[in-house]
Amino acid sequence: MDDLEIVAEKIASQAKPGEEIEAFVAWDEETSIRVYNGAIEQLSKSQSSGVGIRIVNNHRQGFAWAGTLDPSSIDFALAEARDNASFATEDEYLGLGVPDNIAPKTLDLWRDELSSHTTEEKVSLALELEATLKNSDKRIKSVESANYGDASSIAAVVTNTGMRASYRQTFSFITAHAIAVENEETQTGGGYSVGRTISELELNKAASDASMRATRLLGASKPTSARMTVLFDPQVTTTLLGIISGTLSGEAVIKGRSLFAGRLNEQVASQIVSLVDDPTNPSAFGASVYDAEGYASRANNLIVEGVLQGFLYDTYSAKRAGLITTASAVRGGFSSTPGVGARALYLTPGTKSQSELITSIDNGVLVQSISGVHSGVNPISGDFSVGAEGLLIRSGRLAQPVKEFTIASSLQRMLQEVVAVGNDVDWIPSVAAGVSLVVEGISVSGV
Amino acid sequence: MISQEIVQKVLASAVSRGGEFAEIFVEDKKSSSAAFDDGKVEELTSGVSIGAGIRVIVGETTGFAHTADLSEAGLLSAAEAARSVAMVSGSGTKAVALSAPNEHTLSGDILVPSQVGKKSKIELLEYMNQIARSTSGSIKQVSAGYGDSYRRILVANTDGVFATDEQVRTRIAVSVVAFGDTGMQTGYETAAFTMGFEMFEDVNIEELATLAAERAVRKLSARPAPSGTLPVVLQGGSGGILFHEACGHGLEADHIIKDSSVYKGKVGELVASPLITLVDDGTVSKQWGTALIDDEGRPSQRNVLIENGVLTDYMWDGLRAKKLNRASTGNGRRQSYQHLPMVRMTNTYLVEGKERPDTIIENTKHGVYVARLGGGQVNTATGDFVFGMTEAYLIENGEITEPLRDANLIGNGPEVLKNIDAVANDFSITPGTCGKDGQSVPVGCGQATVRITGVTIGGTANG
Numbered sequence: 001m002d003d004l005e006i007v008a009e010k011i012a013s014q015a016k017p018g019e020e021i022e023a024f025v026a027w028d029e030e031t032s033i034r035v036y037n038g039a040i041e042q043l044s045k046s047q048s049s050g051v052g053i054r055i056v057n058n059h060r061q062g063f064a065w066a067g068t069l070d071p072s073s074i075d076f077a078l079a080e081a082r083d084n085a086s087f088a089t090e091d092e093y094l095g096l097g098v099p100d101n102i103a104p105k106t107l108d109l110w111r112d113e114l115s116s117h118t119t120e121e122k123v124s125l126a127l128e129l130e131a132t133l134k135n136s137d138k139r140i141k142s143v144e145s146a147n148y149g150d151a152s153s154i155a156a157v158v159t160n161t162g163m164r165a166s167y168r169q170t171f172s173f174i175t176a177h178a179i180a181v182e183n184e185e186t187q188t189g190g191g192y193s194v195g196r197t198i199s200e201l202e203l204n205k206a207a208s209d210a211s212m213r214a215t216r217l218l219g220a221s222k223p224t225s226a227r228m229t230v231l232f233d234p235q236v237t238t239t240l241l242g243i244i245s246g247t248l249s250g251e252a253v254i255k256g257r258s259l260f261a262g263r264l265n266e267q268v269a270s271q272i273v274s275l276v277d278d279p280t281n282p283s284a285f286g287a288s289v290y291d292a293e294g295y296a297s298r299a300n301n302l303i304v305e306g307v308l309q310g311f312l313y314d315t316y317s318a319k320r321a322g323l324i325t326t327a328s329a330v331r332g333g334f335s336s337t338p339g340v341g342a343r344a345l346y347l348t349p350g351t352k353s354q355s356e357l358i359t360s361i362d363n364g365v366l367v368q369s370i371s372g373v374h375s376g377v378n379p380i381s382g383d384f385s386v387g388a389e390g391l392l393i394r395s396g397r398l399a400q401p402v403k404e405f406t407i408a409s410s411l412q413r414m415l416q417e418v419v420a421v422g423n424d425v426d427w428i429p430s431v432a433a434g435v436s437l438v439v440e441g442i443s444v445s446g447v
Numbered sequence: 448m449i450s451q452e453i454v455q456k457v458l459a460s461a462v463s464r465g466g467e468f469a470e471i472f473v474e475d476k477k478s479s480s481a482a483f484d485d486g487k488v489e490e491l492t493s494g495v496s497i498g499a500g501i502r503v504i505v506g507e508t509t510g511f512a513h514t515a516d517l518s519e520a521g522l523l524s525a526a527e528a529a530r531s532v533a534m535v536s537g538s539g540t541k542a543v544a545l546s547a548p549n550e551h552t553l554s555g556d557i558l559v560p561s562q563v564g565k566k567s568k569i570e571l572l573e574y575m576n577q578i579a580r581s582t583s584g585s586i587k588q589v590s591a592g593y594g595d596s597y598r599r600i601l602v603a604n605t606d607g608v609f610a611t612d613e614q615v616r617t618r619i620a621v622s623v624v625a626f627g628d629t630g631m632q633t634g635y636e637t638a639a640f641t642m643g644f645e646m647f648e649d650v651n652i653e654e655l656a657t658l659a660a661e662r663a664v665r666k667l668s669a670r671p672a673p674s675g676t677l678p679v680v681l682q683g684g685s686g687g688i689l690f691h692e693a694c695g696h697g698l699e700a701d702h703i704i705k706d707s708s709v710y711k712g713k714v715g716e717l718v719a720s721p722l723i724t725l726v727d728d729g730t731v732s733k734q735w736g737t738a739l740i741d742d743e744g745r746p747s748q749r750n751v752l753i754e755n756g757v758l759t760d761y762m763w764d765g766l767r768a769k770k771l772n773r774a775s776t777g778n779g780r781r782q783s784y785q786h787l788p789m790v791r792m793t794n795t796y797l798v799e800g801k802e803r804p805d806t807i808i809e810n811t812k813h814g815v816y817v818a819r820l821g822g823g824q825v826n827t828a829t830g831d832f833v834f835g836m837t838e839a840y841l842i843e844n845g846e847i848t849e850p851l852r853d854a855n856l857i858g859n860g861p862e863v864l865k866n867i868d869a870v871a872n873d874f875s876i877t878p879g880t881c882g883k884d885g886q887s888v889p890v891g892c893g894q895a896t897v898r899i900t901g902v903t904i905g906g907t908a909n910g
Contacts, residue, residue, distance in 0.1 A: 036507075036705070042787060043532045044511035050496075061489075067496030068515040076495055084491035087565045091487055119531075144707045144828070179707060179828055186709070188828045222903070225675050255485045256588045257624055259631065335494055375821035375835025376855035376905070380624055380631050385672070385854040385905040387824070387833030404831050406857050406905025408674065443907040445674040445857075 005166050007069060008158035011053060011078060015160045019082075020096040022054040022163070024292070025069070026334045028153035031119065035126040035146050043123070052334040053081040056095055060088040065335040096161045097293045097315040097325065104289045104296035105280045109169040111197035114150060121198070122148045125174065129203055133176050133191075136211035139218065141181040144188070148174050150198075157294045165294035170196050171285070173429065174206050180214035187220065187403075189213025194285065194429045213368060217389060220401035222446035229364035229419075230407060230442045231357055231393065234426040234434025236370050237347070241432035244411060245277070245342035246379045248302050250313035250328075252340075254320050259382045259412060260308060268308045269415035274348035275303040277312060277328070284344030285429040292338040295327035302345075314340045345432035350421040354436040357422055359396040365444060366390045366398060367407065382411040405446035409439075417441050448473050448611070449499075451545055453519050454603045458543040461503045461526040462605055468504040468769075469526070470604040472742060473517065474784040477597050479560060483572035484590035491565060500784040501529045504766065508532050513785045545603060549610040551739050557615055558643040560595035568593050571647065575621045575656040582660035585667060587631070588624040591656075593617075595644070602744035604765075610744035615643045616735070616889060618878065621656050625663035632669070632852075634662030635837065639878035639889070641737045662819070662838050665850050672839065672854035672906025678814035679856065679902045680807055680842065683799075684875030685819045687892025690725060691795050691881065692823040692832045693860035694718075698727075698752050699778070699790040700767040702827045709830040709861055710758060718758045719864035722800055725753040727762055729777055729793030735878035736793040736890040743779035743788050750776045753864075764790045782886040792881060796893030800870030804896035807869045809845040815904055816840045816847050817856075822879075830860035833905075854906040863899055871896035 004025040011023035027049040034042040051074055052065040062085030066073035130146035150173070156166035175192040191209030193202045232240065252258035260268060269275075278299035279287050288297055293315055301309045312328035313321060317340055330341035358366065371387040378384075389403040409417075422436030454471060461469035475497045482490045499522060500513040510532030514525040553559065572591040579589045595617045603609040618639035625632050636659040638650045681689065694710070702708035710718065719725070729747030731737055740746055743765045751759050763771075764779030767790060780791035808816065816839060823834030839851040876893035 039506070040508040040532060042509045042511065044787065045528055045531075046511075046513050046785065048513075048515065048785065062491055064493040066494070067498070070515070073495055073497075077493070080493035084493060084565070087481075087488060087491050087569055089487035089489070091489075142706055144705055186828050188707075188826060256626070257631075337490060337492070371824045371826075371831075372822075372833030372835060372855045372857075375823055375837075376833065376853070378633060378853050380633050381666075381853065382630065383853045385835070385907075387831070387855060387857045387905070389831075403829075404857055404859060404903065406674075406833070406855050406903060408672075408854060408905045408907045443674050443905075445903055445905045447676060447903075 004154055004156035005158060008156045011051065011074065012158045012160045014078060018057060020056040020159065020161050022096050022157065022159040024052040024155065024157045024331065024334055026050060026153065026155040028151055030151045031122060031149065033122055033126050033148040035130050038127065040123055050334040051077060052336065053077045054337055055081040055085045057085050059090045059092055059094045060085045061094050062088060063337050093316055093319040096159045097163050097295065099162045100295060102296045102298065107280065107282050107287055107289050109196065109282065109287055111170045113199065114152060114170045114172060114197040117198050125198065125203065129174050129176050129207055132203060132207040133178055133210055136207055137215050139180045139182050139215050140178050140211055142179045144177040144179055146176040157292065163294035165290040167289045169288065172196065172198050172201060174201055174203065176206055176210045178210040178214040180218055182218045185218060187214050187217035189217065216391065217401045217403060220389065220403040222404050223365065223392060223402040223444055224447060225445045227441055227443050229361050229438060229440045231361060231364060231366045232437040232439065233366065233368045234424060234436055235428060236367055237437045238428045238430045238432045238434040239370060239373055241345045241347065242430060243377050243379055245345055245431055247411065248311050249340040250311040250317040250321055253311050254317055257380050259380065263308055266308055267306050269303055269306040270418045271306045272350065272421055273303055273306050273415060273418050275345060276301050277342040277345050279343040281344055281346065283427045284433065285427060286343035286431050288343065291327040291329045292331040293329040295325055298327050300326045300328065312340050312342060314338055342431045347421055347435050349423045349425050349435055351423055352420065354422050354424055357420055357436055357438055358393055358398060361393045361438065362395060364393040365402060366393055384409050384411055384414065405444055408443045408445065409441065413441065414439050448475060448599060448601045449517060451548065451609060453522065454609065455543050455545060457501065457522045457526050458603065458605050460523055461501055461530050464530050466503045466505045466530060468605055469502065470602065471499055471501050472784055473499040473601040475599045477561065478595065480592065480594040481568050481572060482592050483576055485588065488569050498784045499525065501525045502787060503529045503532065505532055509787065511787050543605050544607055545609040546607045551612045553613045553615060556645065558645040559615060560597055560617065560643060563644040571619060571652055575652050578653050578656035579621060579623050579660040582657055583625065583664045585625045585627050585664055586623055586660055587626040589621065591621045593619050600742065602742065608744040610740050612738065612740050614641065614738055616641050617643060617646050619652060621659045623659045623663045625667055627667035629667055632663045632666035634659040637878060639735045640733045641735060642733050666852065669850040669852045671908040672851040673904050673908050674906045676901045676903050678811055678898060678900055680811055680814060680816045680896065680898045681894065682818045683804060683871060683873035683894060683896040684877050686817060687796055687877060687894040688820050688823050688834055688879060690797050690894060691792060691890065691892045692825040692834060693863050694725065695792050695795045696825050697827045697830060697860060698761045700761045700763045701790045703761050704767055704770060707828040713758045714760065716758055717756050718861060719753050719756045720867045721756040722867055722870045723753055723756050723864055724751065724798040726751050726798060727778065727792050727795045731794045731876065731891065734794045734876055734891040741777045741779045742781045743775065745775050745777045745779060747777045747793060762790050762792065764788055780888050782888060786886050789884065791883065791888050792890050794876060794891030794893065796876060797895065799872050799874035799895035802869055802871045804871040804873050807871055807896055807898050808842060808847060811842045811898060812844060814842040815851065816842050825860060832860055833857045851906065854904060857903045857905060863902065866900040867897050868900055869898040
């Protein structure tokens, strides 16, 4: 970590009079293994590092990056960032952050244990996953892929305006994708397990989820079009919350792209909806000690009992809104500038398990996966229409499997029509935790 | 980029522990982009990345490593990491013979991005912003983006290939938000080519901005899309993504070999309406998915996948072709030197037919006319796909009538291909980004106006 801070410090110290420089330096090491039919199909090991340099001069911002820490490439990026700034429009709100004296929380997101495992152990794990899944059900005809992957990453951000932070984390995961066949019909399903190191992985859960999700769809047909109650599986809820988080970005509000702009303190969701973004929760895979601008992470209440409480901000958007940052700067890596984003959204859970929620639904559908999210959900207008597959719910019980149908509504309406949140919170590697969610009045289109 | 001598040494080291095949892919890429948003030139970005990826194939196993260190020592250490998959120690030295270099350089007509002033790039965006905002008083927000990349690649392998290429790509996009009594609506347009800045001699950016703005405004008065199964007419050039998703992915040889495609074992069979001829073609001049060679050093080619409804062949990369002892079709592509190549589409398109688009609409009593599709997604094992309509209208009694709000279409690839009953003569290709296994590559998708007899439309109104 210190090494990266030194590199970042050296870049930031090259500021000319009047210039603000931010250097973001990142390093990561990854292993990725895919097995197929009892043999290694692909094994890849890599280390990479890079730097992103942001310069603000006279309220104009420029950016450049290099996918290496080689000195000549860093010099190139510094010179380009400087040159790029001279072409940008002056914007009085632009400027790098200054320390706010909020102390960072201690979060344990790095496991030394990960590096103690050999590649052979990781290969064995993937092979065991494949074998377990293949033997889980005679209808599992093949395992399209079984994977093991891990990543250790470290980043440092230093500015000449006093910001200085570095943070690190490890991840380890297994995923498998099953193909189930019965009576010449094929269905697929996936399962996974994620942790911060190998000992936190649950191999049997990954295998049984993939097996169950593929086999329970066998015999699926198109449902009859109707308006009904939908029970979203935790994974699907994660996707929905991820979309909603975009509408809660202060940047989107300022630029007139949020459907929640101007609705602060209004009832935007049903009373049982309380949503917080808390990257200081170590269970969240999006947790981190600092945000991408180097501010200590903090919990931000967004919706409390259905009432909109606030939005997420980084330095720039907060300044424009006349507020202070919520430490919600995120970045996709060293090759992009920070933007505003949620990292650890969490819906306050209810009291019922998924099976208890099912018993309360007379006529509905359990949606286990959705598709076409990037094309079918418009986070600006709120229009929502996605492909889905799952199982019908009849008189409080799971009934026949259904596929090749769409579910449609609007984000605004869905939030108002949430009637239950489950108790089955599942931290999925995403910006939001999964949880079973029951929403009424959704249009199901099939035949 | 790297001498043949060093390449030979690195490849020899990569197979020194036994391994049938080794490859080195070197990439030197510079990219730049500019973003205009909220009435301001928000950001210019420049990026540089350089490195090499080395893979070694031992039996059924591929070992891979990459490095940003292009010195001989750096490359040899990556070769060592990649060959570590060869668990048994092999036979010592192996001589690697390389063919005479097959080197491609850019033609003089190409205006390389680095030769173009940043000011000219920004001016395009400012102009699009101005045009879009002047289209209507209900335009509330405009963002416009420009991007270019210049990439030099070198590919060499133990089969003797030694090839280099220079590739330049340029894109521009505009996104508009309109505001009215019904809330907000959006419109988006893009143009992208395997060309340099000279592309703006051909691309009409004024038209792009106007189209995007008009689309957003028109949707303010749109009614909810129907819910249910209806005939769908896809406008030429708008819906190539349907064929990319609905059957293109299922024709990639990696899915075939893994039994995860509905098209496995169907070569020679009628898999589509006889009106359908589907081609993947990396040689179409200047299109977004075009390149002289693929990322395995193989010349791009035109591959007929479906001819008059009959499945003729799949798309192949080097690894899968070797397994079946046949030639690659030039479809081995990768996102960067940090990624393994795999079977990818280039420009995938439906060959045009003879009907006039107007006639197809006139002959549709009740249905949906799709003027623009967004992205899509497919499950290759089942053929089930979805894709989003971002501009659509009702067809009533043979006429295009009211605009519809955004919604997804859902269907099954093999079924849709059989249910195409009209193909028009107004072919065009649109650019897109194809994601597979976490890697993104530029592709083109093309088609003429077609009619599908029935597709499920995921709206909220009773059809």
